[in-house]
Amino acid sequence: LAKTTQPISMDSYEGQEVNITCSHNNIATNDYITWYQQFPSQGPRFIIQGYKTKVTNEVASLFIPADRKSSTLSLPRVSLSDTAVYYCLVAYPAEGSQGNLIFGKGTKLSVKP
């Protein structure tokens, strides 16, 4: 059972900034929040990872509030090629194991011209 909550879909236009928020209420103290991107007929691809506050790379920014119960992936000036499914991933604590990696259903982003 997925422990992250994301919008099922989002629409945007080329050149706009897109923000996708993920809720993860039971995140473990030591866990990072990771976002993946998946195009049709391909495996997911790492986009960005963070622990708290803000992380930025050449592709996206990740905003994490102090309580870490949510995170927001920000894609600046999207293009048609950013049309994909975006997954928020955290590892949830489980007794006697390393924790479970749980993908939710992801957010299907559609970028229109």
Added chain:
Amino acid sequence: EAGVAQSPRYKIIEKRQSVAFWCNPISGHATLYWYQQILGQGPKLLIQFQNNGVVDDSQLPKDRFSAERLKGVDSTLKIQPAKLEDSAVYLCASTLSPYREYNEKLFFGSGTQLSVL
């Protein structure tokens, strides 16, 4: 750097037949994962190997699914006998170290799309 290799790319079988998928992780990656992705859903972890030992197979339907990673490199996932509900994309991923310990990113292959008729 070569990525995670998987084969075949597509497979169509009839129910009750058997099928096998192959995965070659990134060189040097100790941890290997098999995921099942049903259309419209996120990937679901089936099994995790650390070298040639199983770390987590709690969600693997062991009555019909089996996996091995002999010599700690390549891995094979088998389904026998297949059911209609096994139709999905089977993804292989690898990490240099155990994800939980080092929060490393997963590297995925392109997957094998299985259709069970």
